[in-house]
Amino acid sequence: MAQGKKVVAIDIGGTKIASALVTLEEGAKPVVEFYDKIPTEAKKGGQQVLANAIKMARRVIELAGEDVCGIGVSSGGVIDPRTGDVTYANDMMPGWGGTHLGAELTAATGLPARVLNDVHAHALGEARWGAGRDASSCLVVAVGTGIGGAFVERGSIMLGAHNEAGHIGHVSCTDAAGVPCQCGATGHLETIACGPGIIDRYLELGGDPKDEDGNDVDGAVIDRRAAAGEKAAIDAEARSGHAIGEVLGSLVNMLDPDCIILSGSVAQCGPAWHDAMAAGWSEAVMPPCAKTPIVSGNLGGDAPLVGAAENIVKSAYVEFE
Template identity: 65%
Template sequence: MDTKTIVSVDIGGTKIACGLVTLGGETPVVESVVKVPTDAQLGGEHVLATVIEQVKAAIERCDGDPVGVGISSAGVVNPRNGDITYANELMPGWGGTALGAEVTAECGLPCRVLNDVHAHALGEARHGGGRDASSCLVVAVGTGIGGAFVEHGHIMLGAHDEAGHIGHVCCPAAAGIPCSCGASAHLEPIAAGPGIIREYIRLGGDELCADGTPMHGAEIDARAAAGDEAAIGAEHRAGLALGEVLGSMCNMLDPACVILSGSVAQCGRNWSNAMTEGFKSQAMPPVATTPIVGGELGGDAPLIGAAENFVSSGYAEC
């Protein structure tokens, strides 16, 4: 197989990463990655201009001629034309951006765009934790919770291109708790990082770390390992809720494996034991032994997935 180099971009709410991904060898090669602030609060036009600037700079850094541009972007994406069809308040003015068409017009290269979690999942499914599996459910747990189901290397998009929003499924432990999407009783507000911090403080934990900085997840995890009861309680609630939802999703989708990535998935034994407990409580016997493994590609996953999407159209209509 001939190697191909793609300019690959990952657009998030806080940063934009842009580099070169070469596919076709034994493993993908990711190099020359530059990260800049998204400055999302400045609006969609500013973000678009930053993306175009970074793509042009990456083309200049490339020794040869890249074949195109693959983009992983926050928001709901129409992967057939590269438009951003919806974005929440974290990316004001990003919804409605004709991202793929604008990048092609300004940079002179064909472009394909995929949602960031879908791209992350495609990278992990083909080259990371799911590379030997026929199907996988990929769940990223950090500031928010996103997911995607990949079967035989193809992403299930759904009728509205937003399949995989596992953070926005009903969760009994979240009853009455409002979600950023406008609904309530969803998984994300209690199982993502901010929810763990809120619960820790509610249970009597400190609002600030010893150095005066705001409390964060890594500190709570360290305190849980040291026996802090509030930290243990906050992590247990989050892990248990996530595990229950994962068990339910495996009952429905029956993936060959579940891949967990993101900062919360790096938590220690207290969180992981609770997650396993929740999973076993809900998974039906045929899927109770589904392996739950960690992601292997880290921050390179969406860049690799965006490049893969460019060369192989790794998605399905439903």
């Protein structure tokens, strides 16, 4: 990368579509410009989501005012990065599965497009340009409205046989035993440890469903209440943190990464969550791996955009013959 490469980056999530122009240059921090976001309108179906994504790509192309080398896409759902197709999406994005996303963007703009799963893109950004830049391998975990992850080895994402590797939210854990998951299975991490899982648990424990202004309680309010010593808030966060720690310990036993990169809104919770995570970790992790560092992501919301852009410049994965 002797010269900076300019890429149109699109991040398609269940609630919003973000877009930006990302410039990548060896030895320099990625530059993210012209950022904007619009509602995904997922409930209107896959064709509406696609139309919104095309609109956002065209916006950046027009603003760039110069040649760009392609469109890098981060998208919710199971993605085949070789074809750019969305092979599966759950009910949060009805009709999104089966979308030929990469081909449709290329047809609409004339630019080459490559597509990654959103958490894979997030992980690639952090591994190559963020908190994992000096690590030979890293396990990246994002804990927010949902929970996802990826294992990155020497700058390449482990995809798996069905492009599903890294679905950390759908790993079983003791705290979720018997709890139904929206995927149809039971006992999965995401159901209890994501942001909505904390809220549901708080309300089950008798927490006040409203904040000081009469709005529905959210994770930030629960975290403040936990910091103030409210037992229901502490217990709701502790279940999430303990479950995350247990799963991270188990995965580190298997994958043995240089580091864990932890990001997402839930990871910003206070001591109640982090103390419980440390307890779950210590119960599960094997002694040789116990000192594996857990670090915070440092690209923030730019991580999936940077990762999607990076996938245009250098493929995110290695093909084995």
